[in-house]
Amino acid sequence: MKVLVPIKRVIDYNVKIRVKADHSGVETANVKYSANPFDEIAVEEAVRLMEAGIVSEIVVVSIGPAAAQDVLRNALALGADRAVLVQTDNEIQPLAVAKLLKLLCLQESPRLVILGKQAIDDDSNQTGQALAALLNWPQGTFASKLVIEDGRIEVTREIDGGLEILSLALPAVVTTDLRLNEPRYLSLPNIMKAKKKPLEIRPAASLDINVEPRLITVRVEEPQQRQAGIKVADVTTLLNKLKHEAKVI
Amino acid sequence: MRALVLAEHDGHSLRGATLNAITAAANLGGEVDLLIAGHNARAIVKATTTIAGIDKVLVADDPIYAHPVAETVAALLIEHARDYEAILAAATTFGKNVLPRVAATLDVQQISEITGVVSPDTFIRPIYAGNALATVRSKDALKVITVRTTAFEPADNVTGRATISQIPAVNAPIDVQFVREELTILESPDLTSARIIISGGRGMQSGENFKMLEPIAEKLGAAIGASRAAVDAGFVSNDLQVGQTGKIVAPQLYIAVGISGAIQHLAGMSGSKVIVAINKDEDAPIFQVADYGLVGDLFKVLPELTASLSSLSSGA
Known part of the structure; x- marks a missing residue:
């Protein structure tokens, strides 16, 4: 069974982002980038399914600038077989990402697409659902456990207040939540081996899909900064303040 | 401008998040209708007719919505989309899944x-x-919107006079089967809806020590959370994680215990109304965002807090 894993290159979660002085976006120059953490979980899950003998081929895909080859190389080092970069320097919004991924799915015919539930830059939480809709496939979002058996996938979903278990016919789209697994670390020998694995670069324009943004960013601002408050001397003072001043207990 | 809000319910009653989404819809400035997909949903429907600002309640009452999945609920919304210029839902796991x-x-x-x-x-x-x-x-003619519920007041559920309109179910030819649900019977409230949260960080030193937070959480009716450092160290499970890659929370009171205040943690909780930090390092960045900071050893402070809360609740 072939699995397709889309990966987004995002500003690393440890970076404190700064809003640009002209309020057009956030500062991206000289900032560390890495794979979207939820997508790393997706790669790890695909690799585990391969180790379990369920998956026979893993294709990883990224849509972004030339530098996104790095996150693809890392995924290859973790165990993916080959990579495709749909290269563009333009902003590609989730609906357009889903359209590009749909095209790749039609060409690659995976039985399963696993991707992160959301990217930690735009926090949209849409791409998996949108892709499932465009392909007319079932979706299992916010997955914390996957069981594949007899042409179906049982997805345990993290929902508000607990878990929901759905059984989806394959092919299907699954989006990952935090508890699905803990991604392994890269090993140096695997990084070296990954350099020999195929990475195909396709200009986004060559796919002939309208990826024009539908949301125009008018302005980006810093949220109101919190001010440091006061230090209290002891527990009694603290509880007093919380009860009588802040009135929250 | 006419907006349609997708109602969320648990089969028995409407979830409160829907009322916040309705307020956001009303802010668009036009008529607002509500859509309920459920099975034997009469009680839920009746309770929605008094929501302020709702014109019409569209009800699809059918066994296929007994456990509504994204595929079928989406098909129903799509069927009615042409009558609206906006479709909204609360940004809960339900709304985020469907919209x-x-x-x-x-x-x-x-x-x-x-x-x-x-x-x-x-x-x-x-x-x-x-x-x-x-x-x-x-730039789209139709707006499809999910709503962060903490940003909008709930619509009042007393003064409205909505009419009810039954609509037929719409089948989605997609093979998804509901297997079961495992809802947590919560002893403490859910992190994302808790009014008070007490979280532990690396300073807790062990999973065993997290038990020290339990009596305090119980007294305050608080949910227990954790920083990524505490999760990575294996003290507690991932689902307690508050932060950029965990849960984004905005309670009335957030108590950070032994949490230094890494960016990724602050990203998940700085929307809290009041923040308390308890940390022995007075230079910890968490104090930069805390309304009340207590510099001290948490292994001394927590037992004191537990004792003081006990005497507080016994009326002393």
Whole structure:
């Protein structure tokens, strides 16, 4: 069974982002980038399914600038077989990402697409659902456990207040939540081996899909900064303040 | 301008988040209708007719909605989309699951988790886990929107006079089967809806020590959370994690215990109304965002806190 894993290159979660002085976006120059953490979980899950003998081929895909080859190389080092970069320097919004991924799915015919539930830059939480809709496939979002058996996938979903278990016919789209697994670390020998694995670069324009943004960013601002408050001397003072001043207990 | 809000319910009653989404819909400035997909939903429907600002309640009452899945609920919304200029839902796991499916099918770029309505086509939404706020204008004729519920007051559920309109179910030819649900019978409230949260960090030193938070949480009716450092160290499970890659929370009171205040943690909790930090390192960045800071050894402070809360609740 072939699995397709889309990966987004995002500003690393440890970076404190700064809003640009002209309020057009956030500062991206000289900032560390890495794979979207939820997508790393997706790669790890695909690799585990391969180790379990369920998956026979893993294709990883990224849509972004030339530098996104790095996150693809890392995924290859973790165990993916080959990579495709749909290269563009333009902003590609989730609906357009889903359209590009749909095209790749039609060409690659995976039985399963696993991707992160959301990217930690735009926090949209849409791409998996949108892709499932465009392909007319079932979706299992916010997955914390996957069981594949007899042409179906049982997805345990993290929902508000607990878990929901759905059984989806394959092919299907699954989006990952935090508890699905803990991604392994890269090993140096695997990084070296990954350099020999195929990475195909396709200009986004060559796919002939309208990826024009539908949301125009008018302005980006810093949220109101919190001010440091006061230090209290002891527990009694603290509880007093919380009860009588802040009135929250 | 006519907006349709997708109601969320548990089979028995409407979830409160729907009322916040209705307020956001009303801010668009036009009529607001509500859509309920459920089975034997009469009680839920009846309770919604008094919601202020709702014109019509569309009800699809059918066994296929006994456990509504995204595929069928999306098909129902899509069927009625042409009558509306906006479709909204609360940005809960339910709304987030369904609405992008509706948007993509209708070739619309959804606007996720709005925290403000600037005009009927322009919205404010947090990006980078709330570290920046983007104002975005949608070029789509139809707006598909999820709503961050903590940013909008709930609509009142007393003064409205909505009419009920039954609509037929719409089958989605997609093979998804509901297997079962495992809802946590919560002894403490859910992190994302808790009024008070007490979280532990690396300073807790062990999973065993997290038990020290339990009596305090119980007295305050608080949920227990953790920083990523505490999760990575294996003290507690992932689902307790508050932060950029964990849960984004905005309670009335957030108590950070032994948490230094890494960016990725602050991203998940800085929307809290009141923040308390307890840490022995007075230079810890958490104090920069805390309304009340207590510099001290948590292994001394926590037992004192437990004792003081006991005497507080016994009326002393």
